[in-house]
Amino acid sequence: MTDSGKQSLVIVPLSNGESAEMENGMSEAALTESSGQQEPKLLDACEDKYDGVTVELGNVPLDVDGFVSSLTVSLSKWAQQGKKGVWIKVPKNHANLVPAVIDEGFWYHHAERDYVMLVYWIPKSPCTLPANASHQVGVGGFVMNDNRELLVVQEKDGPYRGSGIWKWPTGLLHQGEDIFEGAIREVKEETGIDTEFVEVGGIRHSHDAPFEKSDIFFMCILRPLSFDIKMQESEIAAARWMPIEEFARQPRYQANELYKKILDVCIATFEKRCKGFCAVKLASSSAKRPSVFYYNDQEVNDANSLNGAVR
């Protein structure tokens, strides 16, 4: 995996192994010149722990021919050095370089809103570059009150539009959001109900997500802290507290073995007949911020537990 290098593209002469310490404008100018008679300059790149190199292009316009010449000599140099994976991050405003990079044999690795990442594998051996992100992560909130009424909604858009199906609030995690936070947020957004996290009741893994990706769905048991529903008008058609037996009688939860099992497990977890996974924040020397570890804390107590903490 590459380090996410912060360096912009700067140009160094072939005869000089050190990076030229130039400001961005200077280096871009040098690149443009390189399309003339001058010898093409090497692209400056960050190295990673897997013998790979990453080139990040800055925001100043680049001359396509000069860039391609630099890329070609750089690839030769990296091959001599025994480098393996080559990563080029092309920002949106350099989209005119994308066809040229592809012509050099690169392929797309992934894209985010403002850039596309292209990769190339130098050795003859099989490519071992890591895959693009493979999963979307969803969360659902199982929120039951003391009268055994479940907090349920009907959706305005999507596959259940107009179906009359009542479901628990669900949604996708935001970038960088923790699972327990996402479940609390989705319930709050869709219904206005405040909750606290209790446990993960179960996890569904499926492979029918859009764009040939997979989906992991965390069914979270949440305890309600408020009870007056304020429905989200934009996405939700209806919201209410519904007796759990009425909810369970819906065909979606009777005829479908997956949804029936999720419901059975949530009720059993709510009733303390079985134990879900708690959540604890734990520091690790290899991570910038604490990870959250989800596990059964029946015998393994932890002072860091986030379960039932009022936020």
Add this chain to the structure above:
Amino acid sequence: MTDSGKQSLVIVPLSNGESAEMENGMSEAALTESSGQQEPKLLDACEDKYDGVTVELGNVPLDVDGFVSSLTVSLSKWAQQGKKGVWIKVPKNHANLVPAVIDEGFWYHHAERDYVMLVYWIPKSPCTLPANASHQVGVGGFVMNDNRELLVVQEKDGPYRGSGIWKWPTGLLHQGEDIFEGAIREVKEETGIDTEFVEVGGIRHSHDAPFEKSDIFFMCILRPLSFDIKMQESEIAAARWMPIEEFARQPRYQANELYKKILDVCIATFEKRCKGFCAVKLASSSAKRPSVFYYNDQEVNDANSLNGAVR
């Protein structure tokens, strides 16, 4: 979310609402003509359940100016129709169209090896298009034999290269692979040991994955079915069965609260002092293949359980 429409780009006259039933070559020729005096033709697109449209470009070369004219009139038409999200899937060999699509106001949504997906949001309201895949999913195998020896490896590459750290076998899921399968595969690949899945002991969620993505790691408890190690030469520097106390004495598991907790939970689960999540395959009417649901089956038995089944 869009349906993954299979339609290629075909061109229909503005005066004719129905798609012209032309073969690809024909339609591409028509598009090229449209860059001349003729009125630009609408792009043909698949509609989805979220009032969105998807355009997929075929493999025949396209004239950039003709394509841009068609895109412009199509966007106007879709706006009149109240469409919201517009998705354009551009294969690698049409990379020359990417700058033009971006000039029309589109941005990157995601990319896979051979294409990039660009999107645009027509309404004035906030964009509600779903995000790109957000997570990589890793698996680890906790494999202990009856002598309380843990199956451990040292890695050849990456952050632990040359560190002397012994760790449990780990890896990323392949596309479409189930979690329990991935754990069994990684252990087999790295050490040659056959195992069967018992439980998920715990799940780590962190946000330090490459490319600003997040990571979900499933620590799987596996039962060994063979004992003679055949190490993977390409990625593994060493592999052995190690007494669990010796393993636990490593600083990585003593000084790091995350790794110490994972180890404690795995040992407690192995010793049946607490219960992890089992795995069951369950059909759902909304999915093409069964999902796997992971949960505590202490009180909720299931005939579909995959736990301990020899594969």
